[in-house]
Amino acid sequence: MRFSAAGWIGLLVLAAGCKSPPPAHPNGCGPTVLPRKALMVAQSARDSVVAVSVHPVRSAYAAVTEPTAYLRAWYSGLVEKRIALKLLGPSPAISTARPPLDVARLEADSRRFTNTPPSPADVTLYPDGEAALAALDAVIDGATCRLDVLMYLWGNDEIGWRVARKLAAKAGPDLPVRVMVDGGGNLTQGEPKKGSAEEVNRAVCWLARQPHVLVVRTRNANFRFDHRKLVVADGRIAWTGGRNFVRSAFTTDHDLTYTLGGPLAADLADRFEEFWHKHGGSPAVPVPPPTPAVAPNAEARLVITNSVERSLSRVLYDAVERAERYVYVENPYFSDSHLIYRLAKARQKGADVRVVLTLTSDSKTYDHSNRVTANRLLKAGVRVYLYPGMTHVKAVAVDGVWAYTGTGNFDTLSLRHNRELGLAISAGPVIRELEERVFHPDFRPEWELTEPLPLSPLDYFYEFLAATIA
Numbered sequence: 001m002r003f004s005a006a007g008w009i010g011l012l013v014l015a016a017g018c019k020s021p022p023p024a025h026p027n028g029c030g031p032t033v034l035p036r037k038a039l040m041v042a043q044s045a046r047d048s049v050v051a052v053s054v055h056p057v058r059s060a061y062a063a064v065t066e067p068t069a070y071l072r073a074w075y076s077g078l079v080e081k082r083i084a085l086k087l088l089g090p091s092p093a094i095s096t097a098r099p100p101l102d103v104a105r106l107e108a109d110s111r112r113f114t115n116t117p118p119s120p121a122d123v124t125l126y127p128d129g130e131a132a133l134a135a136l137d138a139v140i141d142g143a144t145c146r147l148d149v150l151m152y153l154w155g156n157d158e159i160g161w162r163v164a165r166k167l168a169a170k171a172g173p174d175l176p177v178r179v180m181v182d183g184g185g186n187l188t189q190g191e192p193k194k195g196s197a198e199e200v201n202r203a204v205c206w207l208a209r210q211p212h213v214l215v216v217r218t219r220n221a222n223f224r225f226d227h228r229k230l231v232v233a234d235g236r237i238a239w240t241g242g243r244n245f246v247r248s249a250f251t252t253d254h255d256l257t258y259t260l261g262g263p264l265a266a267d268l269a270d271r272f273e274e275f276w277h278k279h280g281g282s283p284a285v286p287v288p289p290p291t292p293a294v295a296p297n298a299e300a301r302l303v304i305t306n307s308v309e310r311s312l313s314r315v316l317y318d319a320v321e322r323a324e325r326y327v328y329v330e331n332p333y334f335s336d337s338h339l340i341y342r343l344a345k346a347r348q349k350g351a352d353v354r355v356v357l358t359l360t361s362d363s364k365t366y367d368h369s370n371r372v373t374a375n376r377l378l379k380a381g382v383r384v385y386l387y388p389g390m391t392h393v394k395a396v397a398v399d400g401v402w403a404y405t406g407t408g409n410f411d412t413l414s415l416r417h418n419r420e421l422g423l424a425i426s427a428g429p430v431i432r433e434l435e436e437r438v439f440h441p442d443f444r445p446e447w448e449l450t451e452p453l454p455l456s457p458l459d460y461f462y463e464f465l466a467a468t469i470a
Contacts, residue, residue, distance in 0.1 A: 023280030024217040028197030029205035051221035062307035076337035091381025095350035100399035120296035122261035129250035132257040143233035153244035160203040171212035182226040235269030235287035255392040298428030305420040313415040330356035333409040335466035344380035368462035
């Protein structure tokens with residue numbers, strides 16, 4: 001990567017008061033001699049200058065609130081998880097006689113920090129990778145006037161190229177395709193791990209050269225990654241969830257995608273438009289007014305994490321805290337101390353609390369950390385299941401009346417730092433469907449942890465790392 005004097009001058013101009021940032025483009029689409037990690041550091045440094053220059057108030061707010069959020073996380077890790085958790089005492093018998101979570105009260109409190117009431121939504125779940133890929137094809141094929149895409153990882157493999165070619169074939173003068181790809185995803189996690197930036201970004205860079213396709217890199221100021229996965233067609237239907245555009249997401253990993261129809265799809269299109277503009281993209285042609293979901297099967301609201309809003313964590317904490325009968329959780333990167341403590345408290349009330357983890361993820365840090373977390377939960381009376389492979393599912397179900405699924409993990413990065421998107425569902429049969437198609441099949445007796453795992457000092461070190469900064 002070469003950053004010219006003109007480029008640095010441009011940044012100084014921004015610092016002097018220019019408020020229209022030029023769009024950023026993926027690294028690796030031209031000659032570069034720097035390794036990927038060095039590119040990532042230089043990229044984040046430049047993006048940080050741009051963020052402060054273009055959005056000074058937002059940047060200042062993030063600079064104040066994010067450290068506070070981290071301090072709360074450290075407090076939870078020290079006081080709640082390491083001290084209060086040990087003082088809870090033996091777990092009582094499970095009781096299902098109490099009334100379930102009071103959804104109306106939860107929603108009334110949630111509105112204080114989400115500012116929007118639940119909307120009717122048509123949610124279709126795709127735990128199967130082949131079906132999720134077919135749903136993605138259908139969303140792309142069904143677009144008539146606009147396609148908006150936001151993706152964290154975009155592989156240089158058969159899935160990455162399949163999606164890139166499909167989008168390029170769909171694009172035309174009357175159907176623009178706008179793509180936002182995270183600037184750090186492929187650089188930090190793209191395969192092969194030792195490949196060059198050019199190699200891991202090959203499909204993305206090819207797509208950027210196609211007619212009627214606009215590709216913009218989301219900026220990574222302060223190493224803030226965009227972990228969202230989203231495709232929106234005509235502001236009418238959205239495809240989102242845990243799956244990246246990489247082979248393993250649709251073939252070997254256990255994951256969850258869903259399509260979303262109704263007013264929330266239009267809301268996602270509006271959010272994409274705003275985010276696109278903030279990153280220097282030109283406005284797109286307007287889409288037709290949204291129509292109500294034909295057969296809504298849920299009442300839901302969007303919950304997010306970004307530099308100034310953390311509604312995902314707040315809704316999640318509130319729902320678990322108010323649980324009465326049961327809480328089901330599945331996540332590969334599970335290190336949030338406050339959530340662990342809240343789950344133990346729910347079990348202390350007599351709720352049936354079950355957690356699905358993995359010890360064979362794509363992260364060495366979490367393979368160690370999850371061992372400690374599993375033991376802490378088991379000691380608190382929580383039923384722990386160890387998925388034999390990579391589960392990339394991010395989901396919670398409470399009392400049969402509330403659920404969450406989306407892109408956000410249950411760790412510090414997703415709940416406090418990165419950009420995330422999820423769906424908090426407060427009514428509808430899709431909640432029961434989530435339990436029956438995702439959770440119940442993963443509560444296998446042969447996967448249940450019945451004795452504490454043997455631990456090493458390295459496990460505790462990685463657990464501390466995961467709970468504080470990872």
